Amino acid sequence: PFKRFVEIGRVALVNYGEDYGRLVVIVDVIDQNRALVDAPDMVRCQMNFKRLTLTDITIKIKRIPKKKTLIEAMEAADVKNKWENSSWGRKLIVQKRRAALTDFDRFKLMLAKIKRAGLVRQELAQLKKQTAT
Amino acid sequence: MAPKTPKVSRNPDLIRGVGKHSRSKMYHKRGLWAIKAKNGGVFPRHDKKPAEPAVAAKPPKFYPADDVKKPLLNKRKPKPTKLRASITPGTVLIILAGRFKGKRVVFLKQLASGLLLVTGPFKINGVPLRRVNQSYVIATSTKVDLCGVNVEKFDDKYFAKQVEKKKKKGEEGFFEGENEEKNVLPQEKKDDQKTVDASLIKSIEAVPDLKTYLAARFSLKAGMKPHELVF
Numbered sequence: 001p002f003k004r005f006v007e008i009g010r011v012a013l014v015n016y017g018e019d020y021g022r023l024v025v026i027v028d029v030i031d032q033n034r035a036l037v038d039a040p041d042m043v044r045c046q047m048n049f050k051r052l053t054l055t056d057i058t059i060k061i062k063r064i065p066k067k068k069t070l071i072e073a074m075e076a077a078d079v080k081n082k083w084e085n086s087s088w089g090r091k092l093i094v095q096k097r098r099a100a101l102t103d104f105d106r107f108k109l110m111l112a113k114i115k116r117a118g119l120v121r122q123e124l125a126q127l128k129k130q131t132a133t
Numbered sequence: 134m135a136p137k138t139p140k141v142s143r144n145p146d147l148i149r150g151v152g153k154h155s156r157s158k159m160y161h162k163r164g165l166w167a168i169k170a171k172n173g174g175v176f177p178r179h180d181k182k183p184a185e186p187a188v189a190a191k192p193p194k195f196y197p198a199d200d201v202k203k204p205l206l207n208k209r210k211p212k213p214t215k216l217r218a219s220i221t222p223g224t225v226l227i228i229l230a231g232r233f234k235g236k237r238v239v240f241l242k243q244l245a246s247g248l249l250l251v252t253g254p255f256k257i258n259g260v261p262l263r264r265v266n267q268s269y270v271i272a273t274s275t276k277v278d279l280c281g282v283n284v285e286k287f288d289d290k291y292f293a294k295q296v297e298k299k300k301k302k303g304e305e306g307f308f309e310g311e312n313e314e315k316n317v318l319p320q321e322k323k324d325d326q327k328t329v330d331a332s333l334i335k336s337i338e339a340v341p342d343l344k345t346y347l348a349a350r351f352s353l354k355a356g357m358k359p360h361e362l363v364f
Contacts, residue, residue: 104275107346
């Protein structure tokens with residue numbers, strides 16, 4: 001039933017608080033509720049498990065590695081690319097992109113959608129005509 | 134007058150209230166001896182000019198029964214309206230109220246009254262050279278290149294209402310109804326619009342889709358949350 005476990009090296013996404021949206025690595029478990037958590041661009045800190053959502057990615061590290069070792073391990077496991085190519089990671093990137101659209105961008109997007117819908121409808125009409133005959 | 138230099142004291146403070154130099158030293162420092170010498174051993178006298186006799190005021194027509202209070206003096210000078218940092222010349226603005234609500238419009242400059250001078254351009258969306266208040270406007274991050282557009286001649290007086298000459302009160306005036314002359318836009322205002330828009334439209338057409346963007350009105354659709362939208 002459970003596939004993703006809290007373990008040292010498990011990559012998690014922060015879903016609440018200041019670091020919302022950041023990918024972090026669990027480097028130690030403090031007690032039943034809290035984990036020591038680290039990422040290349042932040043100071044190592046503790047977080048409640050409720051703030052973390054586990055991902056499928058794990059990296060090979062020993063308990064509480066030094067920052068340098070952590071970064072090397074993340075490079076070796078290629079966390080960044082794995083995340084950005086996963087469907088979850090791609091969804092988040094699209095969400096961010098959509099939220100940052102300016103009014104002009106939204107207008108251009110609307111024009112593009114209308115154009116695409118028009119082409120699709122054209123194709124459909126042609127196909128319908130073919131099957132009708 | 135020569136530009137006034139701020140008064141600097143030649144007597145530095147030892148502590149607050151106690152100067153470094155004595156009275157006699159200061160007399161020497163300030164050069165009062167030189168002024169006296171220049172003036173023959175005495176300080177120069179500046180006699181009062183003979184005052185012109187004050188004009189006799191006419192006795193007032195009306196004395197109020199009770200004392201009339203003078204209103205308190207108000208020396209307040211209103212500050213010039215601060216322009217939002219997001220609004221720079223060439224920014225596309227969205228007008229939120231009035232007959233042009235929803236129209237996307239190009240910002241030209243801020244006038245002395247604080248209002249923003251704005252143009253459609255007229256050929257694109259029907260908004261002429263117009264003044265608009267900063268509070269009724271959303272600034273987008275889209276900018277149009279304004280080189281070649283000269284807006285020096287426009288100020289608040291340009292937009293003042295034309296004052297009609299007072300007609301003599303007469304019976305025929307009331308029966309004739311409104312004057313025949315309607316508010317026709319003078320030709321020079323139309324020409325001003327054309328000159329300002331000419332170079333603007335060229336820079337607008339350089340950007341793909343910008344012309345249709347300015348021609349379309351803005352509206353909130355389902356699911357759009359204004360506080361989350363990036364403009």
